[in-house]
Amino acid sequence: MTTLAHISDLHFGTETPEIVEGLLQDLVAVEPSLVVVSGDLTQRARRKQFVAARLFLDRIPFPKLVVPGNHDIPLFDVVRRFARPLARFRRYINEDVDPFFATDAVAVLGMNTARSNTWKDGRLSLAQIDDIRKKLGPLPPHVSKVLVTHHPFLPPPGDPSPPLVGRAAEALRAAEACGVDLVLAGHLHCGYTGDIRTHHGHIRRAILVAQAGTATSHRVRNEANSYNVIRLSPQRLGFALRVWDGKGFHEARFVEYVKSGADWQPAGHDPAVS
Ligand SMILES: [Fe+2]
Ligand SMILES: [Fe+2]
Secondary structure, eight states: OEEEEEEOOOOBTSBOHHHHHHHHHHHHHHOOSEEEEESOOBSSOOHHHHHHHHHHHHTOOSOEEEEOOGGGSOSSOHHHHHHSTTHHHHHHTOSOSSOEEEOSSEEEEEOOOOOSTTSSSOBOOHHHHHHHHHHHTTSOTTSEEEEEOSSOSSOOTTOOOSOOOBTHHHHHHHHHHHTOOEEEEOSSSOOEEEEGGGTOTTOOSOOEEEEOOOSSBSOOSSSOOEEEEEEEOSSEEEEEEEEEOSSSEEEEEEEEEEEETTEEEETTOOGGGO
């Protein structure tokens, strides 16, 4: 069993210090195998904000995989935005903006979707989609395969309006061919889980999705600060939503899926009677 902590949209510069401390305490209690950070570590890509994000990451005593978000590219400093968009991210957070983490049980591929020209919306390149095939394709079926981006592949339930990551359809085709089980993203400051097929009709096999809310910023959108704890094995995948209640994080929702052939089904669902 592998435990992933999925945190996102930290937005240092607009963080609530009490929640930052609460998150660190909660992560230590959860003891994840890997902490995934799906972008927007800063509010305005300022040096001071990156320093604060770096200090926060240094206090997490577990392996970390971090991708940038659109807020990690400067918006108003146009010279820096186009000439060196991720220079500060590379300097303070990680030189590699498409990081890869793998054990015998899990392989996690992070992909940078932040772009200078469409500052808010994100995109994948054809080379990144090729990397999905190269890095995840050869792995055996018992390895759980996970993609991480900042921009989402699946809109929130009941609201198809938010733009999805550019080239989502092509990337999902590659992900399906490689047996990807799970996609993690953020950006919308809204925590939800789902099956990619509810929005992408061309995908035949379940690829599960977890979107994380903002873990630490006061820029919430109608829901409390939260993050996801994901427990995965070749046969089971459980999503726990951990929500800030003013004093600490607690589990507010739990959803579990079980493997059925090559597919994932909600636990308790009998495919024979559907
Ligand atoms: Fe954000
Ligand atoms: Fe974002």
